[in-house]
Amino acid sequence: MLKESHVDVLIIGAGPSGLMCANALAGAGVDFRIIDNRPVGVAAGQADGIQPRTIEVLQSYGLAEPLLKEGAQMHLCAFYNPGPDGGIERTGRAADVTAPTARYPFKITIAQASIEALFIESLKSQGISVDRPIVPSSLEISQDPAELLDPSSYPVKVVLDHIHSSDDTPEQEIVHAKFVVGADGAHSWVRKTLGFTMDGEQTDYIWGVIDFIPDTNFPDIRNRSAIHSENGSCMIIPREGDKVRFYLQMSDKDVMDPETGRIDKQKVTAENLINTARRTFYPYIVNEPKEVDWCSIYIIGQRVASKFSKHDRVFIAGDACHTHSPKAGQGMNASMNDTHNLAWKLAQVLRGRADISLLKTYELERQKYAQDLIDFDREFSALFSGKPRTSENQEGVTHEEFLSAFQASGGFSSGIGVHYMPSAIVDTIHQGSASNIIIGERMLPQMFVRAADARPTEIQDMLPADTRFKLLFFVGLLTSEQLTKVRRLAEELELPTSFLQKYNFPAQGKAQSTFDIISIAAGHKDDVNFLDIPSTLRTHWSKVLIDDTDVTGRLGGGAYPRFGIDEKEITIVVVRPDGYVGMIAPSTALESMDKYFGSFLIGKTLNREA
C-alpha cells in the first residue's frame, strides 16, 4: 500500500524560488508542502547578488534586516580600462544603482546559503521544514475540464520517491495536489515532464568565477569593478566579510580540451583563475590567496521556457524557466520574484476569494519579464565580454558605450524597472489621477509622518506581503469643504453595494482580510487631527499619514506633487499584495474600482450563490 495524501500546494525544489514560495504561503496560512532532492542546501558559492527591488520585497516579508547587516553592500561601481602603458587604469567611479527611486540605493551580496537560511528559519518558526531528500518520479494532470476549473479539486497526482541511502529502494508515496510549483532549477524535472522547451541561445563567452579573500593593492577591491583589459575582462563583486568574487573572462586555451573542443573541468583550478586575474589586473598585484572559498566555470546561456504554466495547475518558477549570466546579478532575484508574484494569487484562489483565472496572470507577467531580462542580459554580456577600444583596436567597446549601457540598464539591474502590462490586475484607465505613480510598477517608496504621533513612516513598510490589497486614500488637504467630500466618500463605501463591502472578507485565522486601508492627508503635523478622518478610512490610529516632514525636517514631505496627486481631490491607489500598483482611481470613479476588483475577486453575493 502506497502512502497517499492530499495537499493544496506541492512545491518541488527548495532553492531561493521554492523557499520564497513556501515562506509566502506559510504566512498566508495555505496548506502546502515543500520537497527537495538534495539531502542539504547549498554550501558555498552560487548566486549571491540581491538587487534593490529584491531587498524591498524581502523587507515586505520582514526578512531584509539580516541581509542589510551581514551582506556586503555595493554602492559604487568602478570602471577600469587599458591605459597608455598597457596596464589598466581607472576611468572613473559611478553609483552602482542608477534607478533614482530605489529605497535601498545599493546591491547586496551574500551567499545563497544565507538567503536560503533566512527562509528556512522563518519556516521553522512556523513549524514547517523542507522534506528532503525526495525525488519526484511522475506527475499527471487531470484532463477533465470541469475538474481543472474547480479550485477545490486535486487534479495533479505526483509520485514521490523518498531517498534513504544509496542502497535502499526508495519508498514511494502519492501526493494529490491542487497546485504544483516546480522550482527545481535549470535542469528542472517538472519542466521536462511538462514538455516545455528552453528557447534561446548558448553564447560562446566562457567565464570563470572564484570566491576568496584577496591580498592586493587594487584600490577598488571593495567596490563592484568592471575591468576591461587587453588581457580579458573581469568583474569584481565584493562579498560579505573580507571576501570578494572575481568573474574572469577565460580564453579557449585556458579551459578547452584541444582534442575534444569541450571544456576540460580539470583545467579550471583556483590557480589557473588567479593567474588569469593577475594578467588582467596588471599593473596591480594580486597575491596568491591563502585559501579559496569556491570556484567554478560557466558558459553564458540566455534562455526562457516556452511556457510557465500548464492548465494553471502546475507552474514552473526560477531557474526552471529562465537562465542567464550571473554578472548582472539577476538570477536569484528573478527567481524569488517569480514566486513572490505567484504566491498571493494561489492564496486568494485557494481561499475562494479570487477566480481561478487570476492564475493566468502569473505566466503573463513573469514570462514577459524573463524575456525582457534575457534580452537585456544578452546585450549587456556582449558589451562586457567584448574587447575594449584601444588605439590598436578601433572596433572595441568604448568606456562611454559601456557606461551609457550600464546607466541605461539601471531599471533592470536594480529590479526597480519591472513593469507589468495591463491585465485583469493591472488597470491603467485612471493613470492621470496620480501621473507619477506608474500603474504596473511597484509602489514608490516615500516617507510620511503618522498623523497621530508624527512618527516618520516609510509607506513601503505599510505594504507588507500579507496577501491584502492596500487601498491608499489620498484624502487631500483637509479643509472643511474637503472633509465634507471625505465623509461623503466614507458613506458611499459603507453601502453594501460598494466594492469595499462586496469584496472585503474579514480575517480568518492566518488569512488576512482582503483589504487594508491607509489614509494619507496633505497638511502639517502641527494642525492635522487624525480623528477628523471618518472611521471607515481610519481602521487604527496608526493608519492615518500626513505628507509632511518629521520633526527634524529631514525625512518626508512633498509626496503629493511628487506623485502627481491633486490636494483638492481624493485619489485612491490600489497596491497589490506583491507591492505593485494595480489601479488608481479618483473617488468619483468608484464604479471603475468595482469593475477592477470584480474582474478577478469573488464578491460576497456571488459567493452565497455558489
Added chain:
Amino acid sequence: MLKESHVDVLIIGAGPSGLMCANALAGAGVDFRIIDNRPVGVAAGQADGIQPRTIEVLQSYGLAEPLLKEGAQMHLCAFYNPGPDGGIERTGRAADVTAPTARYPFKITIAQASIEALFIESLKSQGISVDRPIVPSSLEISQDPAELLDPSSYPVKVVLDHIHSSDDTPEQEIVHAKFVVGADGAHSWVRKTLGFTMDGEQTDYIWGVIDFIPDTNFPDIRNRSAIHSENGSCMIIPREGDKVRFYLQMSDKDVMDPETGRIDKQKVTAENLINTARRTFYPYIVNEPKEVDWCSIYIIGQRVASKFSKHDRVFIAGDACHTHSPKAGQGMNASMNDTHNLAWKLAQVLRGRADISLLKTYELERQKYAQDLIDFDREFSALFSGKPRTSENQEGVTHEEFLSAFQASGGFSSGIGVHYMPSAIVDTIHQGSASNIIIGERMLPQMFVRAADARPTEIQDMLPADTRFKLLFFVGLLTSEQLTKVRRLAEELELPTSFLQKYNFPAQGKAQSTFDIISIAAGHKDDVNFLDIPSTLRTHWSKVLIDDTDVTGRLGGGAYPRFGIDEKEITIVVVRPDGYVGMIAPSTALESMDKYFGSFLIGKTLNREA
C-alpha cells in the same frame, strides 16, 4: 561550614542599573555575579521613558533595535491650557526633543520589564543569569590601606542570605569581592549600610499614574501632552501598542485620609484616577476603560546621595543614589548611565591596564550629574505642578514660561547635554583643534562614507561600548603634502615611546585591545584611495572613512566644518569607551596625548616593573 567564594565584582540589584552593569561587564569578560532580592523582575508599570541619549548608549551595546521596534516613540509634545469657555484647548505642538544633535530625535516609552528583559536575554546568551532571591545581610570593607590600593585584593566581604521559602531559615554564604556595586533601588540596603544620606527635599505635589488603553476624542492621545487645566494638570505619555500613561495631579482631598493627614492608598483606585482625568480633560471625553494595566501614586521627592562610593571599592548606582519625579522621564536613564559610566572603568582596572584611581572619576562625574538633574527636575516639576495663568489667576504659570523652560531643558530631558568636567579622563587643553566637538560631552553622531566601499556609516556605530578608547584620526584632505604628514605621523606612532605602543595592550580573550583606530579623510568618494592611509592608521579596510555624501547625496558630508576641524591639519579625537570625548589633540601634540593616557593608564614598561 558556610559556603565561601571570591568574585571580582558583586552587583547587588537587578533593575536597569544593575543589569546594565552586568551586561557591560559580561561583554568585557569580567568575572562578576549579580544578585537580586526579588524572586522575579518587575511586571507592569514602573519607569518607562528612554531618552535619546540612552537610545544611543543602548545602541552602543547592540541593544537599541528591539526598543526602536517595539516601543512607542514620542516625536511631538502638545500643550493644552484653559480656553475661554473653561475647558482646555490646544496652545500648540512642538518637537518633543529639542536637542539639535540627537541621533534619535524622539523619546521611547516601553515597560521597564521589557528593558530588563533585553539585558537578561543578552546575559543569557552569554550563559549568565541573575541569582535570586538573595538578600545581603552584612557588608564589611577592609580598613587596610595597602589592601584597598591593591587592585588584586578582595577587600569587601558580603554575607548573602539565600531565600528559599518564607518558612525556611535562609542559607548563608560569604562572598569576598574586589568591588561591589549597590544598584538596589531607592531604599538601598547598600547605601544605608555605608551610612550615606539622601540629601534633598520632599515636595508636596501628589501625582497619580495610570496605564490603560484609552477611548477618547482627545486629538493628542498619541503625543506626549502637557495639559494645564483649571482642574489640575496632566501629562500624557503614549505607550507601546495602544496603551497610554496618564500622570495626574491629585488634590489632597482625593488621596488624603482627613484624620491622619497621610495618603490613604485605598483612595487611589483606577476609578478615582479616571474621574480626575475626566475633570482635567473637559471638554474632551475620556470613556471608562475596559481594563487598567497598572496604577499608582507618588509624592515627588528629589534627592541625591551624599556619596556614591566608599574607598572606590563599594559603589552605589541608580535609584540608590538619586530619586526624582518620573514626569521628566529621567529615572531609568540616569540609572543605566551610572553603570555605563562605571563598568568600563572597573574592567580596565581589573585587567591591570588602568590605575585604581580611575575609579574616583565615577563619583566625580555621576554625582555632579545627579545634582544638576535634581535641580532641573525641581524647577521643571514646580512649573508643571503649578496652576496655569488665567484671567482669574494672574500669578499662574503662562504657556510661554512653560514652553521656554521645556525647550531650554532639551539637553537635560534628552540626556544629550551630559557634560563631564575636566579630570584625569577629560582633558580640554586642545579644545580649539575641533572647536565644536565638546570635550566631556558624547561624540556627536555624524554620517560618513567608508573609503573602500562608499557605504554610509554612522560614526557612533563605530564606537561600540567595548572598553576600547577610539582614536579618530582626522587626516584631512589627502594632497601629496598632507600624505607626507600622515606618513610621518604613522612613523612616530610606531616608535616604542609613542603612547600608542606604550598603552595599547592587544586583545586577550574577551578583553579587547586598549585602542581602536579610525581614520577620517576629507575629499570625495570618487577619488580617495583608502590604501593611501598608512597601515598603522588603517587596521582594516572598513576603518577608513571619508567626509562625503553617499551615492544619493542625502547622507553624510560636511563634518570637517561642522566639527570645526581644519582639513590641512591632522586632528586626533579620543573617544572614551562610554562614547564621551576625553581629549582632542593636533598631531603635533603627541606629548599631550601621552600625558593624558599616562595619567590613568598603566604603560607596558611600568607594568614590567610591577
